[in-house]
Amino acid sequence: MLKDRYDNGITTASQAAADAYSAAMDVMLAGQSGMAAAFERVTQADPGFALGWVGLARAHHFFGQGDEALAAVTRAGTLTAGVSAREASHINAFTLLITGQGPAAYAAIRAHVDQWPRDALVAQTCSSVFGLIGFSGKPGREAEILAFNAALLPHYGDDWWLQSQYAFALCETGNVEKADQVIDRALAANPANAHGVHVRSHIWYEAGASEAGLSCLSTWLEDYPRDGLMYAHLYWHAALWYLEQGDTEAMWARVDAAVSPDSGTISPAINVLTDTASILHRATMAGVPVDQARWQSVSAFAKRAFPATGNAFVDVHAALSHAMAGDSEALEQIIDHPAGPAADLVPDLAKGFRAIAARDWAAASAALTRAMGDLARIGGSRAQRDMVEQSLLNTLVHEGRAREARDIAALRRPILAAHVPT
Numbered sequence: 001m002l003k004d005r006y007d008n009g010i011t012t013a014s015q016a017a018a019d020a021y022s023a024a025m026d027v028m029l030a031g032q033s034g035m036a037a038a039f040e041r042v043t044q045a046d047p048g049f050a051l052g053w054v055g056l057a058r059a060h061h062f063f064g065q066g067d068e069a070l071a072a073v074t075r076a077g078t079l080t081a082g083v084s085a086r087e088a089s090h091i092n093a094f095t096l097l098i099t100g101q102g103p104a105a106y107a108a109i110r111a112h113v114d115q116w117p118r119d120a121l122v123a124q125t126c127s128s129v130f131g132l133i134g135f136s137g138k139p140g141r142e143a144e145i146l147a148f149n150a151a152l153l154p155h156y157g158d159d160w161w162l163q164s165q166y167a168f169a170l171c172e173t174g175n176v177e178k179a180d181q182v183i184d185r186a187l188a189a190n191p192a193n194a195h196g197v198h199v200r201s202h203i204w205y206e207a208g209a210s211e212a213g214l215s216c217l218s219t220w221l222e223d224y225p226r227d228g229l230m231y232a233h234l235y236w237h238a239a240l241w242y243l244e245q246g247d248t249e250a251m252w253a254r255v256d257a258a259v260s261p262d263s264g265t266i267s268p269a270i271n272v273l274t275d276t277a278s279i280l281h282r283a284t285m286a287g288v289p290v291d292q293a294r295w296q297s298v299s300a301f302a303k304r305a306f307p308a309t310g311n312a313f314v315d316v317h318a319a320l321s322h323a324m325a326g327d328s329e330a331l332e333q334i335i336d337h338p339a340g341p342a343a344d345l346v347p348d349l350a351k352g353f354r355a356i357a358a359r360d361w362a363a364a365s366a367a368l369t370r371a372m373g374d375l376a377r378i379g380g381s382r383a384q385r386d387m388v389e390q391s392l393l394n395t396l397v398h399e400g401r402a403r404e405a406r407d408i409a410a411l412r413r414p415i416l417a418a419h420v421p422t
């Protein structure tokens, strides 16, 4: 039986398909350009190889191309004759995920990874902050992601993919020094790993090393094509550092070229919405003038791309966009109809942004404070949730409660007190 690059047996008689599959796995696990094309090479080499179609489906799923993803995973479901138990479970897990059956997908994936820990494409669905654990809305999600990755370590040796995921989990749970060492090894093994470069950027952020971060990230991005999965988000990281350094011209250049809905980016909609709203708000809080047309653009994009609530991280950024754009109908829709596992946190955060837009600082800080107890439940990374942390600090400063703002920053996010303009 032929094997994939993690020594999992694969049901294809074509060596060309097997080689293409291992190569496509690398493209996916590293967030490189040409993900769907890489899996199309697999299906062309052996149209009867089910996992090639699953990989193609997952590639489309990453970019929000629902119809293409559904067609490919449906095709995989017709090719199950003679597949191994692992492959049947792999097909089932991604079918559940791509058809929107989140809880069933999560249960199937956790059971699958317990039995076949080296099935990296399945494990990847839970390994980082934008995964099934990350968006579970559960208390302790950061520690759970760390535990998930740590449990895989004995099965992967020095593998660059798992090491980069493990480093991110370490970073997000405050173990920045160890994360720094682990990501160095992972990037040495695969310098083209966009996820690794992303993790590296978070570690620099948490360490307050904005100059080193910006320099290295900017150099790396020179060779990263627009269809790379992390394109918009990595440019957001760069834009954030330019804001921190006061270079707003460079910040806007990145936002307009790679992040905003008007940039022509093909990055996932979740990045386009959340990163654009975040940088506009963080710029505003830093005293940078933000054209109202920018807010209207991202608010309109939020309504198009996410017509229904369900993911708190998305909904909070949509609410911020609607509040700042003055679209009270869309904002109240989110406040009145929150959904998903962290739905209980969304109305207070949305009301906080509504009050900020009205410059009612006391109401804003009261509403935001109600949601801060376990803010991590909304999902995303610590760097991303700093948008909310900063919003509270900013409203307190406006209220004349600067001393409290300093104390809260020191207690919750010392990095904001030390390095970020509020």
Ligand SMILES: [Fe+2]
Residues within 6 Å of the ligand: 198, 202, 233, 237, 381, 383
């Ligand atoms: Fe990030």
